[in-house]
Structure formats: structure tokens, C-alpha cells
Amino acid sequence: MNGVYESKLYLNYFMTSISSIVKENGLVIATDKIQEVESVTINILVKNGSRNETEGNNGISHFLEHMAFKGTNTRSATNIAEEFDMIGGQFNAYTSKTATVYYAKVLKNDLSKAIDILTDIFLNSTFDAEELEREREVILQELYMTRDTPDDIVFDYFQEAAFGNQPLGRSILGTEEFIKNLTREELVNYFKNQYSTKNTIVSAAGNFDVAAFHGLIEQKFQDFNSNETNQYKLGKYIGGELHVKKPLEQAQFLLGFEGVSYLDDNFYDSQILSVILGGGMSSRLFQEIREKKGLVYNISSFSSSYSDCGVFGVYAALDSKNINLMIDLLTEQLHYLTKNINDKEIDRAKAQMISGILMSMECTSARAKKISNSFAMFGRYISNDEILNEINKVSVQSLTNMAKKILSKNNITLTTLGNIENIYDYNKIVDKLKF
Structure with a gap:
């Protein structure tokens, strides 16, 4: 391809x-x-x-x-x-x-x-x-x-x-x-x-x-209320840490970064970057941390966007005793993401996104939802042709730039849930992520 x-x-x-x-x-x-x-x-x-x-x-x-x-x-x-x-x-x-x-x-x-x-x-x-x-x-x-x-x-x-x-x-x-x-x-x-x-x-x-x-x-x-409504205030990503102790067999772990709005010109770069990092069985995190090391039951990445802000993150579920080793491997993969992205994995990520978009065309529920979401988010209908054209613009250089933009911030979000005794502190993880 x-x-x-x-x-x-x-x-x-x-x-x-x-x-x-x-x-x-x-x-x-x-x-x-x-x-x-x-x-x-x-x-x-x-x-x-x-x-x-x-x-x-x-x-x-x-x-x-x-x-x-x-x-x-x-x-x-x-x-x-x-x-x-x-x-x-x-x-x-x-x-x-x-x-x-x-x-x-x-x-x-x-x-x-x-x-x-x-x-x-x-x-x-x-x-x-x-x-x-x-x-x-x-x-x-x-x-x-x-x-x-x-x-x-x-x-x-x-x-x-x-x-x-x-x-x-x-x-x-x-x-x-x-x-x-x-x-x-x-x-x-x-x-x-x-x-x-x-x-x-x-x-x-x-x-x-x-x-x-x-x-x-x-x-x-025809007779329904047509008054102006109260609008939400602009959101601002802050970052920080929250650790919740609970007697669970498995630890829940989330590491997040400031992402981009869905109105951002590089929105699709953040989506494809997430797929490459942790969006499926062939993704980097799944292969390196689950398949090769067997450290986690589940690991994935996500890019959540709103009209005014966004979050890029990684989720993992694992035995708490492996959490620091997992963090070491995760930070290695995040660094690698800023240095080495190839055309083959970009093609794979694009194929995943496009297949999801096109297969949804077979479902009236998905199509009705797509229309209403388009008008809610953009004030107009966004066609699949337009989406695919934006996806096609994504390149090695634009993804590398997006990775560096996301990972260059120090205000990470660190969240854990479970019976976790010894996890790297917030500042140590921030230092590990510096490049």
C-alpha cells in the first residue's frame, strides 16, 4: 500500500x-x-x-x-x-x-x-x-x-x-x-x-x-422552547496525579498528556498516532509489553478530543508488582515514537481507521449518529470523502511532529487504582519522559 x-x-x-x-x-x-x-x-x-x-x-x-x-x-x-x-x-x-x-x-x-x-x-x-x-x-x-x-x-x-x-x-x-x-x-x-x-x-x-x-x-x-441555552466554559488541561488505594487483584494504570481539539488542523495525526502506539494487536505497546514481555493483561492508547482541548493517553491493567517495569518499557516506547515511525505502520493504522469508517456505513444507527455528531461538532455534515482526504494527508513527518508536541509537555496525568505499594513518583516519570 x-x-x-x-x-x-x-x-x-x-x-x-x-x-x-x-x-x-x-x-x-x-x-x-x-x-x-x-x-x-x-x-x-x-x-x-x-x-x-x-x-x-x-x-x-x-x-x-x-x-x-x-x-x-x-x-x-x-x-x-x-x-x-x-x-x-x-x-x-x-x-x-x-x-x-x-x-x-x-x-x-x-x-x-x-x-x-x-x-x-x-x-x-x-x-x-x-x-x-x-x-x-x-x-x-x-x-x-x-x-x-x-x-x-x-x-x-x-x-x-x-x-x-x-x-x-x-x-x-x-x-x-x-x-x-x-x-x-x-x-x-x-x-x-x-x-x-x-x-x-x-x-x-x-x-x-x-x-x-x-x-x-x-x-x-413547532411549539418547543427556542430560547438560548447556557453554554459551557472553555476547558483547560491541567495534569496531575491521583492514586486510589483499593484491595484489587489487578492494578489499573493511566498515563496522559495534553492532546488536541477535534478542530485542530492535525486532529487526524493524533488519532493515527494513537493507533500506531496502542490501537490493536499489531500496535507497539501490545506487541512489546504484552506479547513479548507478558507484563500486562490489557494495554492500549487513546486520543480524546473536545472542541477546545484534548487528552492523549495510555491505559494498562496489570499485576501491581510489574508496574515500574511496565513504566520503563512504556517510556522507552514513547521516546521511540518521537524518533522512528515508518510508512508500513502508518498504512496499517490508516487501514484500521478507514475500515471502521466504511463498515459503519452498513448500519443505519451509525449513519444517523454520524450525521447528528457532524452538525453538533462542526455545524455541517462532514462526508467520508472529506475524512478520508484528511487521513491521506498524514505522513511520517506530521506524525513525528505530533508525537514530539504531545510528549514535550511536563504536565503529565498519572492515575492508578488498586493495591499498589511502590510506584515511581510523578517527577521521576516526568524525568524519564524528557527527550
Whole structure:
């Protein structure tokens, strides 16, 4: 391979017709028409997540998402569950740092019904007081479950160490104290202040009548709040360390660096660099530290980006007695990353990224999500051709520059969880990383 991928060779098979409209009230409606499938996925994305919260109401976006399924003006929680089950398909919602998404995937003949139910729970939830108390217990159980899952909770600790007392440094679930004390009035007011046509994107992908879909969505949202919403404050990567002692058989380890925003010109360099370092069985970390040395059960790298900042990091799960030896090998690999990157591994990393992008074209859920995310992040649709063109620009030199840029900072983030007695201190690891 020569590192250049002709996207049209792949995309001719996936005939797609993207259309979008921004209404006077700010609502974005975007569609992806696919004749060859029997399903349709509809997403309602609100550009409101945990980073829109304050320290005092951290966790409210996630709580609000849960309450959407607990009754509307015309449907009880039981009615909602029964109507969903009657048409089959998939219905759910999730909250992230930057958005809350409600979605349904159904057969094409059931789209109208799915729209009716999904928009009803989005627009007309009553936040019933009795249902709120029941859901409070459910969310507390979710919080406790996350705390009992080391490879989940360690990433919350990592975010806290990387961003400190900023929204990006706080858990999406919030605190136990907040969940126990949230009132219905707070929930209603937050919905009124943060849910608006101004920050909502409705997308659909699949086999359906696009004009009819636009008409239905416009009708459903015509009387919805169109006020301006509170925007998040810019985030700033800080770095630091956080060590949590817990009697676990396996240690959890995270080492992070300041990364780049997804608006950065070199965003795809950071993504491909992560794949080369620890993005699969052929990656450097997996081969050198797991396969050749057998020191870890799991090791990988990641590049997480927001509109204003980002984090580049390495995660490992291992026996705590091997942690310093693993750090020695890891720092060697990080140094090597700034000096020696070859075309073969770049081609391999590009192939991994491109296959993921193109294989997702076979799924209406992935395509609906891609549309809504594009508008949420960039204010327009980003085509696969455009993405592949950016990937093709990545070179040995641009990756070397990115590696040096990321690893040249001294404000690393070091996070551990487990029964760890003797780990190099923060400054020693900083010294090991200097080049």
C-alpha cells in the first residue's frame, strides 16, 4: 500500500443522499436516505452534557435523560415500555460530556410510530415525583456499579486528575449526595433552561420518505422552547496525579498528556498516532509489553478530543508488582515514537481507521449518529470523502511532529487504582519522559 486510499472505490457501493435544513427556530433536521435497507434510525441529540453543568448540579443531565422514559402527559412509564415493545426495534438514550442523545431503530413501516413516542418522551415528560424517587434508586445503583468496576471508574479518576475542578473533570453520573437530594423543581428548571430548538439536532438514516419525515418533525417541535441555552466554559488541561488505594487483584494504570481539539488542523495525526502506539494487536505497546514481555493483561492508547482541548493517553491493567517495569518499557516506547515511525505502520493504522469508517456505513444507527455528531461538532455534515482526504494527508513527518508536541509537555496525568505499594513518583516519570 502507498498510504493513499481512493475513497470512491469504497463509497460507490454505499449510495447515500444527505439532506439537512436549519429551521427559523434553530432546530437542525438532517437525513440520510438509504434505499437498500429495511430499517430506520432516528436520533434526537441535544448539545448538552455533563460539561454544561456546574459543580452544584453535576449529574443532572444524566438524571434528566433517565426521567424521559418515566411518563409524559399522555403516556405512563408502562405505556411507553409497552408501545416500544409492540413495534420491536431498539430504543434508548445516553449522556456524554458534551451531549444527550435519545434514539430509536425500527423497521421502516414503524417510523411514524417511533417518531411519535420518541418526540413525546423528549418534549412532554412530566418528571412525575413518584417516578423520580424510583429512578433515584436506579441511578444510585448505576453509580455503585461503576465504582465497583475498576476499568470504568479509573477513567473518571483520570479525568479528575487531568482537568481538576472543571466540568470535564467531573463524572457524568454526578455524586451520591447530589443524586440523593435532587428535586423535581431543579430537574424541570434545568430542562427549560438547557433543552431548546437552538441546541437540538434531529437526524434519521434509513429507508423512509424524507419529505414526510421533515414534516412530522417540524410539526412536533413547532411549539418547543427556542430560547438560548447556557453554554459551557472553555476547558483547560491541567495534569496531575491521583492514586486510589483499593484491595484489587489487578492494578489499573493511566498515563496522559495534553492532546488536541477535534478542530485542530492535525486532529487526524493524533488519532493515527494513537493507533500506531496502542490501537490493536499489531500496535507497539501490545506487541512489546504484552506479547513479548507478558507484563500486562490489557494495554492500549487513546486520543480524546473536545472542541477546545484534548487528552492523549495510555491505559494498562496489570499485576501491581510489574508496574515500574511496565513504566520503563512504556517510556522507552514513547521516546521511540518521537524518533522512528515508518510508512508500513502508518498504512496499517490508516487501514484500521478507514475500515471502521466504511463498515459503519452498513448500519443505519451509525449513519444517523454520524450525521447528528457532524452538525453538533462542526455545524455541517462532514462526508467520508472529506475524512478520508484528511487521513491521506498524514505522513511520517506530521506524525513525528505530533508525537514530539504531545510528549514535550511536563504536565503529565498519572492515575492508578488498586493495591499498589511502590510506584515511581510523578517527577521521576516526568524525568524519564524528557527527550
